[in-house]
Amino acid sequence: MSCLVTFSSFASASKLDIMAGWFSISAKTNSGSSELSNFGAYRINYFIPVFRQLDLTVGYSLLMSDTFxxxxxxxVDGGVTYYPISNSRPIKADSENARMVVDSLWRPYAGLGFSQRQFQSVQSxxxxxxxxxxxxRSLMREFDFKAELRIVELQGAGVATATEMTLVAGIIYLF
Known part of the structure; x- marks a missing residue:
């Protein structure tokens, strides 16, 4: 009696997250400074697996001053996400009569990225x-929960600078 087990490559699995939460922006220009914070940060990201613990991320962020x-x-946002103590996604093994999925319950991560922002009010x-x-946090076969803190140091025209901080949470869809 022989059994053939095949391992699904983690690299073929993709992830998409949709998150919402709070933001805070502080901006400085030649003419002054301003701060704004509110619930109204929305983000969607697509993850491209590179190695077991490393993903490339491409996403889009939307900040609304009055929530909606x-x-x-x-x-747009782009970056590299590293999972130091776990794989970035579940590992699957299939045989003729059985299927096994190995997934970490918690997957902490850290990352570096590059972001571009267009602000309507200052047209900059x-x-x-x-x-x-x-x-x-692993939830179900195809859905996970996610929470993230992101700090973005932005440079505008001339001496204009802005710091964006977001705290968002949402759902990850694994496919």
Whole structure:
């Protein structure tokens, strides 16, 4: 009696997350400074697996000053996400009569990225580097929970600078 077991490659599995939460922005220009914080940060990310513990991330962020309206800030995000103590996604093994999935219950991560933001009120574009970290919690076969803190240091035209901080949570879809 022989049994053939095949391991599904983790690299073929992709992830998509959708999150919402709070943001805080502080900006400085030649003419002054301003701060704004509110619930109104929305983000969607697509994860491209590179190695078991490393993903490339491509996403889009939307900031709304009045939760579902008001002044808008939006732009693309890209980065590298590293999972220091777990794989970035479940490992699956299939045989003729059985299927096994090995998944870490908690998957903490950290990452570095680059972000671009366009703000409607000042009609200006900012770009800069980000540092982020968070945790993913395994829930079901295809869905996980995620919470993340991200800090983005943005540079605009001339001496204009902005610091964006977001705290978001949401759902990950594994496919």
């Amino acid at each position: 309206g008001g002044d808008l800030g939006y732009g 574009t900012y770009a800069g580097f980000s540092l982020f970290g968070g945790v993913e």
